[in-house]
Amino acid sequence: xxxxxIVLAKQVPDTRNVGKDAMxxxxxxxxxxxxxxxxxxxxxxxxxxxxxxxxHPGSTITLLTMGLPRSAEMVRESLYRGGDDGVVLTDRxxxxxxxxxTSYSLAQAIRHMGEFDIIVGGRQAxxxxxxxxxxxxxxxxxxxxxxxxxSIQVADGKATIKRRIxxxxxxxxxxxxxxxxxxxxxxxxxxxNARLVQKxxxxxxxxxxxxxxxxxxxxxxxxxxxxxxxxxxKEIEADPEQIGMAGSPTKxxxxxxxxxxxxxxxxxxxxxxxxxxxxxxxxxxxxxxx
Amino acid sequence: xxxxxNLIVYCEYDEGRIADVSLExxxxxxxxxxxxxxxxxxxxxxxxxxxxxxxxxxxxxxxVYKVQDDRLFPYTSLPHSSVVTTLFKEIExxxxxxxxxxxxxxxxxxxxxxxxxxxxADCTSLEIGDHTDAVKGKEYKDLLYQIRPAFGGxxxxxxxxxxxxxxxATVREGVMKxxxxxxxxxxxxxxxxxxxxxxxxxxxxxxxxxxxxxxxVNIKNAHIIVAGGYGMGSKENFDMLHELAxxxxxxVGASRAAVDAGFTDHDRQIGQTGVTVRPKxxxxxxxxGQIQHIAGMNESSIIISINTDPDAPINAIADYVITGAVEDxxxxxxxxxxxxSK
Numbered sequence: 154x155x156x157x158x159i160v161l162a163k164q165v166p167d168t169r170n171v172g173k174d175a176m177x178x179x180x181x182x183x184x185x186x187x188x189x190x191x192x193x194x195x196x197x198x199x200x201x202x203x204x205x206x207x208x209h210p211g212s213t214i215t216l217l218t219m220g221l222p223r224s225a226e227m228v229r230e231s232l233y234r235g236g237d238d239g240v241v242l243t244d245r246x247x248x249x250x251x252x253x254x255t256s257y258s259l260a261q262a263i264r265h266m267g268e269f270d271i272i273v274g275g276r277q278a279x280x281x282x283x284x285x286x287x288x289x290x291x292x293x294x295x296x297x298x299x300x301x302x303x304s305i306q307v308a309d310g311k312a313t314i315k316r317r318i319x320x321x322x323x324x325x326x327x328x329x330x331x332x333x334x335x336x337x338x339x340x341x342x343x344x345x346n347a348r349l350v351q352k353x354x355x356x357x358x359x360x361x362x363x364x365x366x367x368x369x370x371x372x373x374x375x376x377x378x379x380x381x382x383x384x385x386x387k388e389i390e391a392d393p394e395q396i397g398m399a400g401s402p403t404k405x406x407x408x409x410x411x412x413x414x415x416x417x418x419x420x421x422x423x424x425x426x427x428x429x430x431x432x433x434x435x436x437x438x439x440x441x442x443x
Numbered sequence: 444x445x446x447x448x449n450l451i452v453y454c455e456y457d458e459g460r461i462a463d464v465s466l467e468x469x470x471x472x473x474x475x476x477x478x479x480x481x482x483x484x485x486x487x488x489x490x491x492x493x494x495x496x497x498x499x500x501x502x503x504x505x506x507v508y509k510v511q512d513d514r515l516f517p518y519t520s521l522p523h524s525s526v527v528t529t530l531f532k533e534i535e536x537x538x539x540x541x542x543x544x545x546x547x548x549x550x551x552x553x554x555x556x557x558x559x560x561x562x563x564a565d566c567t568s569l570e571i572g573d574h575t576d577a578v579k580g581k582e583y584k585d586l587l588y589q590i591r592p593a594f595g596g597x598x599x600x601x602x603x604x605x606x607x608x609x610x611x612a613t614v615r616e617g618v619m620k621x622x623x624x625x626x627x628x629x630x631x632x633x634x635x636x637x638x639x640x641x642x643x644x645x646x647x648x649x650x651x652x653x654x655x656x657x658x659x660v661n662i663k664n665a666h667i668i669v670a671g672g673y674g675m676g677s678k679e680n681f682d683m684l685h686e687l688a689x690x691x692x693x694x695v696g697a698s699r700a701a702v703d704a705g706f707t708d709h710d711r712q713i714g715q716t717g718v719t720v721r722p723k724x725x726x727x728x729x730x731x732g733q734i735q736h737i738a739g740m741n742e743s744s745i746i747i748s749i750n751t752d753p754d755a756p757i758n759a760i761a762d763y764v765i766t767g768a769v770e771d772x773x774x775x776x777x778x779x780x781x782x783x784s785k
Contacts (some may be wrong), residue, residue: 234655253556273736280594282716283564285552288520292556298520300549318545323517324652338709402561402607406588408575409599418748418758421715423767426775432763433779438471441724441745442667442691443784 155211158202159263160231161193161268161274162216162223168279189223191230194275198335198340202236202273203343207305212284213237215266218258219247219429225358226379232353233345238378240266241358244385246393251401252281256289260387263294271312274334276301287334296332303339305427358383449482449506449540450475451609453527455546456489456516460470461498463533464542471619472540472571479573479585481537484688488526496632501713503624505631511664514646517653518546524553529640531558535780536585536609540569543613551613554644560579561604565715567618567738574603579698581605587612590765591713617663617719648767660682660710661695667693670713670740673700674729674750674771681706683773684728690777696720698736714739728769732757 166187199216206212216231216239218224218262228239242262250258263272272291277284285302291298301316307329315324317336355372356379362370386396394400422430437443452472455462462534469485476483482505487495489511496507510526527550531539539554541547543565555562564568568590574583587610589602604610657686662668669688669758671681681695696713713720725743730736732748732755739742740746742759748761758764 158681171654200448202767223674251561252552253559253561267671268780281564284548285555285562288549289556292524293552298549298553299648300520301545320611321653323650323654325519325648326651402604403563403602404576404605406601407601418761418764420753421763421765422767423749423772429765429772429775430779430783432765433776434783435785436724436745442780
């Protein structure tokens with residue numbers, strides 16, 4: 154029997170390339186100023202979902218993402234690799250949320266997505282590295298959670314999951330439905346499939362569709378699988394007190410750019426072998442080594 | 444002394460002992476509790492807790508809550524979260540600290556969601572201070588400043604939870620220092636009845652297998668660390684680092700970029716998302732010096748940087764900068780060492 158799988162994914166700024174204008178004055182991140190990528194561990198999660206779909210024909214994969222309208226790119230990326238459809242949760246009042254307000258919003262969206270068997274997401278996103286949203290969604294939905302997963306098998310209404318812990322591995326068994334967060338050490342995601350890229354390249358959200366030429370809009374209308382859902386506060390019936398900045402217990406008090414105290418270093422030219430030997434002798438004499 | 448609104452540390456228990464990270468947090472917790480004028484409390488869940496309080500009291504713990512039950516070891520998310528949330532509703536701690544381990548990072552968010560309290564992950568510093576909410580025009584006294592790097596380590600943010608309790612934070616192992624407060628310190632033990640705290644419905648996840656090995660890597664306690672970065676270029680070149688580390692009696696560490704590139708294992712990763720180290724000697728080989736890496740090693744006594752780039756950021760914090768190719772420099776360092784050491 155097929156599984157109904159929800160994949161949680163986040164579009165993140167590529168934190169390896171943060172420019173000076175990336176921060177807004179209130180201490181939050183100006184995401185628009187940065188290259189946006191598919192959060193790496195969410196790709197590992199997508200691969201686990203695809204493997205479950207391979208093992209259970211008839212399964213469906215729905216990607217759920219919250220962020221700016223351009224997060225629709227995340228859904229297309231999933232479609233290109235074997236996903237079935239997707240929901241983009243985007244609305245101004247949802248912005249500025251901490252992990253708790255984010256997980257509330259996503260949990261509300263999931264409640265409106267119909268029945269499901271398993272929710273998978275990456276362990277953590279590279280912009281915050283908190284690893285909190287997965288377990289918090291599980292708690293909000295009253296579901297069990299398994300974090301740090303490396304592989305997931307499903308049989309007889311139960312998931313068997315191998316997870317990585319500090320000094321080894323643990324294999325756990327848990328009845329469906331549940332929330333699983335996947336570690337970066339799990340299988341890498343398969344590449345895009347050229348045929349699927351052809352099929353889904355015009356998949357759009359309603360707001361993206363509105364910006365298309367009339368003939369393209371007609372094409373999207375003729376093919377229902379090209380419709381990406383776009384939801385806001387109204388669609389998920391969110392409590393305004395629990396979303397965005399207002400719904401976030403944590404507040405950013407201050408933000409400081411990191412600068413380490415520079416030392417006066419002694420420079421040694423590797424070409425001068427005697428200098429190198431001098432350094433080694435000095436370290437031995439000072440009992441640093443030896 | 445109040446029995447409410449204290450500072451509590453969730454102590455990780457494994458095979459009869461308390462995890463180092465928890466003892467580090469108790470050390471920090473003692474300072475914070477004294478500053479706040481509240482009690483330092485410890486919560487331990489596990490299967491064999493006889494006498495475990497003796498390990499905790501010397502860190503200045505005033506109260507040890509123990510919940511002993513076979514169902515609480517090994518750790519699983521739901522029963523532990525059931526115990527913690529039920530107890531916290533009774534004792535209403537103002538601050539809760541947990542290790543940023545696979546356990547703390549699994550349990551913390553679940554508890555914070557259930558209690559609707561703010562949680563900050565991977566703090567690198569914790570302080571007490573006041574806060575003014577300019578919008579609401581409200582003053583808050585003695586909040587926990589939860590200080591952590593964010594955004595790939597490019598910024599350091601101070602986070603506060605003005606309204607919600609407990610103020611929760613996780614901290615990685617090695618970030619705080621572990622120090623005995625008073626070897627003769629005595630506190631109180633409170634044994635909690637497991638059946639009152641474990642929700643039977645929480646026992647759904649079954650552990651069917653565990654493969655735990657004693658860690659082969661001990662970079663946290665190594666006096667000498669030879670660390671490689673992306674500039675090492677390959678897994679094979681890391682062998683050279685092992686050779687140097689073996690000769691010097693040290694351990695091999697790595698930057699996140701080197702681990703991500705598959706040059707070495709994750710348990711060797713040093714930095715904000717790895718281990719924090721303070722060795723006597725740190726030799727950074729082909730490490731450019733991303734802030735997230737430097738955050739985990741800049742307290743090393745002596746830092747040597749070997750890099751082809753004379754302007755690599757790490758050189759700014761190094762004591763010795765060797766400009767050259769690692770594959771050329773390291774064999775010569777080994778040669779010189781062998782020749783000059785006794």
